[in-house]
Amino acid sequence: MTRSVIMGTGSYVPEKVLSNADLEKMVNTTDQWIVERTGIRERRVAAPELAASDLSIHACREALAAAGVDAKEIDLIIMTTLTPDSMCPAGACWLQAQIGADRAAAFDMNAACSGFVYGLQAADAYIRSGVMKNVLVVSVDIMTRVVDWSDRSSCVLWGDGAGAIVMGVAENGRRGVIDSQIRSDGTSADMLVIVGGGSRLSPIKAEDAASNAHVLKMRGQETFKTAVRCFTDVCVETLEKNGMTIKDVDVFIPHQANIRIMEAVAKRLGISMDRVVVTIEKYGNMSSATIPVALDEWVREGKVRRGDNVLMAAFGGGLTWGAALVEW
Ligand code: ACO
Numbered sequence: 001m002t003r004s005v006i007m008g009t010g011s012y013v014p015e016k017v018l019s020n021a022d023l024e025k026m027v028n029t030t031d032q033w034i035v036e037r038t039g040i041r042e043r044r045v046a047a048p049e050l051a052a053s054d055l056s057i058h059a060c061r062e063a064l065a066a067a068g069v070d071a072k073e074i075d076l077i078i079m080t081t082l083t084p085d086s087m088c089p090a091g092a093c094w095l096q097a098q099i100g101a102d103r104a105a106a107f108d109m110n111a112a113c114s115g116f117v118y119g120l121q122a123a124d125a126y127i128r129s130g131v132m133k134n135v136l137v138v139s140v141d142i143m144t145r146v147v148d149w150s151d152r153s154s155c156v157l158w159g160d161g162a163g164a165i166v167m168g169v170a171e172n173g174r175r176g177v178i179d180s181q182i183r184s185d186g187t188s189a190d191m192l193v194i195v196g197g198g199s200r201l202s203p204i205k206a207e208d209a210a211s212n213a214h215v216l217k218m219r220g221q222e223t224f225k226t227a228v229r230c231f232t233d234v235c236v237e238t239l240e241k242n243g244m245t246i247k248d249v250d251v252f253i254p255h256q257a258n259i260r261i262m263e264a265v266a267k268r269l270g271i272s273m274d275r276v277v278v279t280i281e282k283y284g285n286m287s288s289a290t291i292p293v294a295l296d297e298w299v300r301e302g303k304v305r306r307g308d309n310v311l312m313a314a315f316g317g318g319l320t321w322g323a324a325l326v327e328w
Pocket of ligand 1: 030033037152153154221222224227257317
C-alpha cells in the first residue's frame with residue numbers, strides 16, 4: 001500500500017521577543033509564577049503589518065528547499081490556523097500567490113491547536129488515495145492578535161509562529177506516516193472560544209469590542225485536566241492499533257501548551273522526558289504551529305534520525321485532539 005512521507009520541514013518565528021519580565025509590566029504576574037506554572041520564559045510576537053501567510057512564507061520556503069520540491073510541483077496547500085489573514089479568501093490562497101505554487105489547490109483548516117495533526121492526516125489521505133502527489137501543510141498562528149492582554153491567566157501563554165512540512169509519496173513504501181487518529185468533542189466547545197469575527201457575532205459592534213468579544217476566552221484548569229486525559233488516550237490508542245507500545249517511540253512531540261501537561265502525559269505514557277521535544281520555554285503556545293516548529297528544530301539539529309518512530313500529539317479548542325505516528 002502507498003504510504004505518504006514527510007520530505008522536508010521548515011519553520012519561522014518572528015524576531016520580536018516578549019519576555020516574562022515584559023509581561024510583569026503589563027499584568028499582575030511574575031516571571032517565577034509563569035515559569036513554575038507553565039514552563040514559558042519568552043514568546044515571539046509578529047509585527048503588526050504581518051499576517052498568517054507572511055509568517056508561513058519563510059517556513060514553506062525552508063520546507064520546500066529541504067524536500068527538494070519546487071513550489072510549482074505542489075498540488076495542494078493546507079493551511080491550519082485559527083488566525084488566517086482574512087475570513088475570505090483562505091490564508092492558504094494568499095500564501096499560494098506569494099510562494100508561486102500556481103498549480104496548487106489551497107484551503108484553510110481550523111482545528112485550533114490540533115491543526116497540524118488534522119492537516120497531516122488530510123494530506124496523508126489525499127496522497128495515499130492517489131488524488132494528490134505533493135502536499136504542503138503549513139500550521140501557523142498569530143495568537144498575540146486574539147489574546148486578552150488584561151487576562152493574566154491566559155495572556156502569558158501564547159506566542160506566534162509557523163511550521164511547515166512537504167509531504168509526498170514514500171518511495172519504498174516503508175517509511176512514512178504509519179497512522180493518525182483525530183477526535184473532537186463539540187459539547188465542550190465553550191471551554192476555549194473566540195466568538196467575535198464569526199457569523200454568530202458579526203459585524204462586531206463597538207460594545208462587543210469593548211467587552212472583549214474578539215479575544216480568546218479559556219477555562220484553564222478544565223482545559224488542563226481534559227488535555228492530559230485526551231492526549232494520553234489518543235497516543236495509547238494509536239500505538240495499540242499499530243501493535244506498538246511507547247517503548248517503540250524514539251521521539252515524542254506533544255503540542256506545547258504547558259510543561260506540566262507534557263510532563264503529566266509523559267509520566268502516564270511511561271516515556272522519559274529526554275525523548276520528549278520541549279520548545280515551550282522559548283516560544284510559548286503557538287497553537288497549531290508548535291508541533292511542526294518543534295519537529296523542524298529537532299530535524300535540523302539531527303535529533304530525529306532515519307528509522308526513528310516519531311509520535312506527535314495535539315489537543316486544542318473544539319475540543320479537538322489527535323495523534324500521528326511517523327517512521328522517519
Ligand atoms: N500570574 C500570577 N498569578 C496567576 C496568573 C499569572 N499569570 N494566572 C493565574 N494566576 C493565579 C490565579 O488568579 C490563582 O490565584 P488565586 O489562587 O488567588 O485565585 C492562582 O494563580 C492559581 O490559578 P489556576 O488557574 O489554578 O492556575 P493553574 O495552575 O491552573 O495555571 C494555567 C493556569 C496556566 C492557565 C493552566 O491551567 C493551564 O495551562 N491550562 C491549560 C491551558 C491550555 O493548555 N490551553 C491551550 C489549549 S490548546 C488550544 O487549542 C488553544
